[in-house]
Amino acid sequence: MKSHLRRILSTAVALVVLLGGLLPVSAAGFSDVPTGAYYAEAVRWAVDRSITQGVTSTSFKPNGICSRAEAVTFLWRFDYMPHFGKDLSFTDVPSGSYYYDAVRWAADRSITAGVSKTKFAPNDPCTRGQIVTFLWNFMGKPKSGGSNRFQDVAAGRYYSQAVCWAAEKGITNGTTATTFSPDDPCTRAQIVTMLYRFNKLIPVKKLVVLDPGHQSKGNNEKEPVAPGSKEMKAKCSTGTYGPTSKLAEYELNLTVSFQLREALERRGYRVLMTRESHDVNLSNIQRAQFANKAGADIAIRIHANGAENSSVNGVVTVCMTKNNPNCKGIYARSRSLSDVLVKQICAKTGARSQGVWETDTMTGLNWSTVPVSIVEMGYMSNPTEDRNMATASYQKKIVNGICDGVDEYFAKNG
Ligand SMILES: [Zn+2]
Known part of the structure; x- marks a missing residue:
C-alpha cells in the first residue's frame, strides 16, 4: 500500500514539473495569449482588475473584434462600475442587457452620445477612432500639445483631437509610424492594451x-x-x-x-x-x-x-x-x-x-x-x-x- 502511494505521488510530482514547464507559454490562463505578445501584460492586468474574464476560462480571443457595447462595458468596469447614469434615449439598449448600466453611465459622463439621438449601435464594431474618442471624453477632452503624425487622420474629424492626444500620451502608437487606421475595428487585444496604458495616466481612486x-x-x-x-x-x-x-x-x-x-x-x-x-x-x-x-x-x-x-x-x-x-x-x-x-x-x-x-x-x-x-x-x-x-x-x-x-x-x- 505504501509503495503504491509513493508511486502515485512520484507520478503526481512528475506531472507538476511537466506542467510547470509548460504553463509560462501563455498568460493569465488563456491559451491564446502567448507570454511574449505585446498585449500579454495588459491582459493579465485587465483580468486582475476585473475588466475582462476572457470569452471562456481558457480563451481571451485577442483578435476578436470589440463591439461598441463591449468597449463601453470595459471602460465602465475600468472605472469600478459606478452606480449612476442617465435615462437613455437610445432604443437599441435594452434594460437587462449586460451593457445597459455601462451605457447609462457613459451617456451621463458624456463619454458617448451614441451614433444618433436614438441609436447607440451596441453590436457595431468599435472603431479605433471611436475607442480613442471614448478615452479622450473620459478625461474631459484635454487639449493636445502634440502635432498629428498620421496621414489618415484628417483635421476636423470627430476623432482628430482625441487621436493626437492619445498618441502624445503613448496610449496608441498607430498601426504604422504614419497611419492610425481610425476606421478599422478595434480588436480585444488593442482595447485592453489602450486601457492598460491609459490607466497609467489616471490617479488611483480613493x-x-x-x-x-x-x-x-x-x-x-x-x-x-x-x-x-x-x-x-x-x-x-x-x-x-x-x-x-x-x-x-x-x-x-x-x-x-x-x-x-x-x-x-x-x-x-x-x-x-x-x-x-x-x-x-x-x-x-x-x-x-x-x-x-x-x-x-x-x-x-x-x-x-x-x-x-x-x-x-x-x-x-x-x-x-x-x-x-x-x-x-x-x-x-x-x-x-x-x-x-x-x-x-x-x-x-x-x-x-x-x-x-x-x-x-x-x-x-x-x-x-x-x-x-x-x-x-x-x-x-x-x-x-x-x-x-x-x-x-x-x-x-x-x-x-x-x-x-x-x-x-x-x-x-x-
Ligand atoms: Zn445603529
Whole structure:
C-alpha cells in the first residue's frame, strides 16, 4: 500500500514539473495569449482588475473584434462600475442587457452620445477612432500639445483631437509610424492594451467603504468586542426604530447609504458597501474586516440614534480613544474624519452638533485597521428629527454633508 502511494505521488510530482514547464507559454490562463505578445501584460492586468474574464476560462480571443457595447462595458468596469447614469434615449439598449448600466453611465459622463439621438449601435464594431474618442471624453477632452503624425487622420474629424492626444500620451502608437487606421475595428487585444496604458495616466481612486448599520434580523450570538478581548458583545443588533416615521433604523441606514454611494462616486471616489439588502447576516467584526480586506482608505458606518428622552436631538460621530491599543495607527485619522463629518453634516442640515464621541466599546471600531467613523445621523426617538430623516430632501442634505466631509478629510490627510 505504501509503495503504491509513493508511486502515485512520484507520478503526481512528475506531472507538476511537466506542467510547470509548460504553463509560462501563455498568460493569465488563456491559451491564446502567448507570454511574449505585446498585449500579454495588459491582459493579465485587465483580468486582475476585473475588466475582462476572457470569452471562456481558457480563451481571451485577442483578435476578436470589440463591439461598441463591449468597449463601453470595459471602460465602465475600468472605472469600478459606478452606480449612476442617465435615462437613455437610445432604443437599441435594452434594460437587462449586460451593457445597459455601462451605457447609462457613459451617456451621463458624456463619454458617448451614441451614433444618433436614438441609436447607440451596441453590436457595431468599435472603431479605433471611436475607442480613442471614448478615452479622450473620459478625461474631459484635454487639449493636445502634440502635432498629428498620421496621414489618415484628417483635421476636423470627430476623432482628430482625441487621436493626437492619445498618441502624445503613448496610449496608441498607430498601426504604422504614419497611419492610425481610425476606421478599422478595434480588436480585444488593442482595447485592453489602450486601457492598460491609459490607466497609467489616471490617479488611483480613493476607496470608501460604507457600512449601512444593522440588518432585518439581529444576531445575538456573541463575538469579542476587540481583538484578544474577553469581553463579548452581540454580533449584530437590529438597531433602533422611528415611532414617527415608522422606519426601522436598518432601513433608513441603507436608504441613505445608496444615495451616498452614488454621490461619492460622482465625486470620483470608489465605493464598496458591506450590504445592499436587509436580509444579510453580518457581524460587526465581519463589517470591519470587509473594509480592512478591501484596503479601504476610510470606512464610514452609517447609523441613526435613539434615546429614552425624546427631546434629545443632534448629530454625533464616534471614533476610538487615542489610548485604544488596537487602533494606534488609525486614531489620528479616525478623529480627523469624525471631526469633519459631524461639522459638515451639521452645516448642511442645520442640526445640532453633539461633536465627536470617543469610546473603545464599539466592536466595529476596535477591529478596524483603516481610518473609520460611525455617523449617527440624528435621533429617531426625536419626532422632528425622525420625520426629517425620512424625507428625501433632508437625506440629500446629510449625503451632501458627508461628501463634503470626505472631500475635506482627503484634502487634509492626502
Ligand atoms: Zn445603529
